[in-house]
Amino acid sequence: MVNFVQTVLSGVFMGGIYAGVAVSFIVIFRSTQVFNFAQGEIVMIGGFLSWTVLAHTPLPWWFGVIVAMALSAGVGILLEKLVIRPLIGQPLFSLIMVTIALILALRGLSIMIWGALPRRFPPLFGTTALHFGPFSFSPSLFYGMIIISLLIFALWWMFGHTTRGLTMSAIAEDHQIARAMGISVKQSMSVAWAMAGALSVLAAITWLSGRSIGFLAADIGLRALPCAMLAGLESIKGALLAGIIVGICESFAIGYLDDLTAGGMSLVMPFLIMLIILLLKPEGLFGWRRIERL
């Protein structure tokens, strides 16, 4: 029984990280209608930026994280201006392909800059495991879960209750109508990419602290993709739930199925869940149902 509950709880905490990455997919999609396949690479670059700041400057860690978030937001704005904006209005295929090409370019660039060897990421939240009765957790995942849940609720509030958020949601509905209503699509897109850049630093530090960082860290993006799809691409709060669902399933797969399948069941689990849900409910669990007309 203890084992079972421990499996569920560690799944929930891992799901928090997935939700953190998935929500940055959703923030971009909700305000630009672009699904950024290279989000994992942005998380990796966010991680490398914070590693560079934390390991090479004497700043206190919380200030270092803020600096890294600002830098990463800058990277987001740069990518949006250079790569995404010229393609607005092009067919969907071009937008999908450009973010996939970004995967290649950003991976190559980060190996050129930071090298291919994994580095140790400083443990920001301490290294001693937290104990609650018979259960124990990694501190970074625990605090990360708290930070990410708070952040997701803040984002949900922002998108539903502030002028900025509502204008961004209007853009997700239809670019042309939003412009006709006097909303600056360009500005909102820059804001969304900056937010996604800053968010991915948070996801990166909670996931990586105390582990090693290398260019393979970008694979978190591929694992969080199914979460974003599962949530439906427009739902902020859905990301948290989808992250937790995927996290729990994955942790059960690690605990109970990996022995039977020589490991690796946990890696395909998110994709299997996604395939099943998408076959039953093509817009994801909480996505907007769009009506297509001729």
Added chain:
Amino acid sequence: MLPSGVFSENYEQDKAILRTRLRWSWFFILLLLLALGPLIIPEAYLGALCLMSIFLIAVLGLQILVGYCGQINLGQSSFMGVGGIIGCWAAMKFNLSIEPTLIIGGLASAVYGLIFALPAIRLKGYYLALTTLAAQFIFHFVFTRVPSDFFFGTYGGFPVKSLSLLTGTTLNSPNSIYYLIICVTVIFTFFAFNISRSRLGRAFMAVRDNDIAAEVMGINVIVYKFLAFVICAFFAGVAGVLWGFYMRYVNVEQFTLWQSIWMLGMIIVGGVGSILGAVLGVIFIRLIQETVNVLGPTLVAAFPAQYGISVIFAGMSLIIGLIVIIFLIYEPRGLAHRWRLIYRSYHLWPFPY
């Protein structure tokens, strides 16, 4: 476009692919050059040509699915892998000849493709891209967990021994493999050309441009989407089997996600929705990859030692990623469009149009 003075007097002439004597002669010169390949090309470059042809077959399939039918496929190299591994496995196990092996590989891959075409009935765009990405991961998962006694004592792959044609000739020299690959490529290019000109290709294009409108016009969208996936996967499967013959070894690790992305890059660089584009894109991207591979040691030496050979992968990714981005932004119609512009201005010279 046709030069002036060429008229069609009956429907047969109107339907022909090559309509002037000049084009027929160019066609025969190309065939002759390919046939003389081993005599005039050094052996090192012959290998590059073989790989180009293998990729061309897979990319032609992808062009039919992505360029003509408008469905996105991020798992083409896994389709290639399924065809290659299952085809070569059957050949080793039952001592088959080359022709049935190619067909078995193609069919195995088509069945695998059909599984991932199921979501395409209901999904579009981003969602479909994600499910085909799953094809890549599931391929890797399944084939690395096949018991080793099934794969003749190794995990994830096995060596492929020389096979013989139905006529009984065994192909074991590099040159004979070259001729096999070139023949299959010519046949598949011919098929791809004609698919795009036939009712099938026009139905695919209708589905691509607007699937609801296509349905209203009486095209069974689901059947045609399935067909596009099956054709795409069949091409990939045949390419996979040829890959096995050429490499003399098939392994799961050879069919990576990166390869799938490179193949999509070839389509974009060449031109989406054009068979000529697929050919030009494959040549362009493969040339870049070969150049990076040749320059590899210099590149490794130019970087500090701790970078090691990962610089080659990094450089290749960076260059191909940037090229694809630049093409998407500045020339979304690809090299095929450029080629048509050059051809047209050459024909009309000295008049602008």
